[in-house]
Amino acid sequence: MKNKKLAILGGGNIGAALAQGVIKAGLVQAKHIVVTKRNADELGELASLGVKVSSDNISAVSSADIVLVAVQPKQLLGLLKEIKGQLTAKHALVSCVTGVSLSEMREVVGDKVALFRAMPNTAISIQQSITCIATSKVSKAKEKEILTLFNNLGKAVIIEEDLMAAATVLGACGVAYALRFVRAASQGGIEIGFDADIAQLIAAQTVVGAASLLFSTGKHPEREIDKVTTPQGCTIAGLNEMEHQGFSSALIKGLKTSYGKIHDIAEGN
Numbered sequence: 001m002k003n004k005k006l007a008i009l010g011g012g013n014i015g016a017a018l019a020q021g022v023i024k025a026g027l028v029q030a031k032h033i034v035v036t037k038r039n040a041d042e043l044g045e046l047a048s049l050g051v052k053v054s055s056d057n058i059s060a061v062s063s064a065d066i067v068l069v070a071v072q073p074k075q076l077l078g079l080l081k082e083i084k085g086q087l088t089a090k091h092a093l094v095s096c097v098t099g100v101s102l103s104e105m106r107e108v109v110g111d112k113v114a115l116f117r118a119m120p121n122t123a124i125s126i127q128q129s130i131t132c133i134a135t136s137k138v139s140k141a142k143e144k145e146i147l148t149l150f151n152n153l154g155k156a157v158i159i160e161e162d163l164m165a166a167a168t169v170l171g172a173c174g175v176a177y178a179l180r181f182v183r184a185a186s187q188g189g190i191e192i193g194f195d196a197d198i199a200q201l202i203a204a205q206t207v208v209g210a211a212s213l214l215f216s217t218g219k220h221p222e223r224e225i226d227k228v229t230t231p232q233g234c235t236i237a238g239l240n241e242m243e244h245q246g247f248s249s250a251l252i253k254g255l256k257t258s259y260g261k262i263h264d265i266a267e268g269n
Helices: 013-025 040-047 056-061 073-086 101-109 123-125 141-152 161-191 196-217 221-228 234-244 247-266
Strands: 006-009 033-036 052-054 066-069 092-095 114-119 127-135 153-158
Touching: 006 056, 006 234, 013 033, 013 040, 013 123, 033 040, 033 056, 040 052, 052 073, 056 073, 066 073, 066 141, 073 101, 092 141, 101 114, 114 141, 114 161, 123 127, 123 161, 127 141, 127 161, 141 153, 141 234, 161 247, 196 221, 234 247
Parallel strands: 006 033, 006 066, 033 052, 066 092, 092 114, 127 153
Antiparallel strands: 114 127
């Protein structure tokens, strides 16, 4: 990957996070990354890292091997029409845009380019994203290349395209849900005696540890929960009260509401 050249079209939150993550992972040299935005002057932080910043999408694509697109859904097809003349069989084109299908993109760019949809989250900037990837009719070499890229920015998985909306809710929106849990736990920590900064540290590191246990053991969450729920203990008392207050059902309902909203947006509602 170090010899690859990368173009990121769209220097917003996800585009900038992608660039930062790639640099921190040592995947691609900063000088071989171009990030574009209409107002390239807003990309000063990336420029300070050695990234080339530009407002010229065509030039960025012509010099790249991998093109990552991170713009608003309404902008995507117009952008693809703009750059399609520069796309060749050497390119891998990865859309990080919600709601635009592979077939819609394929109608614009044709069959020559390896085409992917990817849904990372903002933790990609610190190499801790979960990225769900969908593709169709690409070579194993190109698929491996894109999986390698995103596995070095966290964890990556290939999914069916019809699950991309669900991946957006569970993985991308999920960062906000997890952070809201940390916020609530921190507030509870303050109520039981901790200063705000210590409460947040304990809550955040506890979430990191809990997730790490699942990755390390591969066990179902309830198996790890059983280890800390002793008979008549404080953990089970707290868990049961949370369930009485609708903790799990509220989270599930929130996920389903977000999922429904994605479909409303796609249908123009």
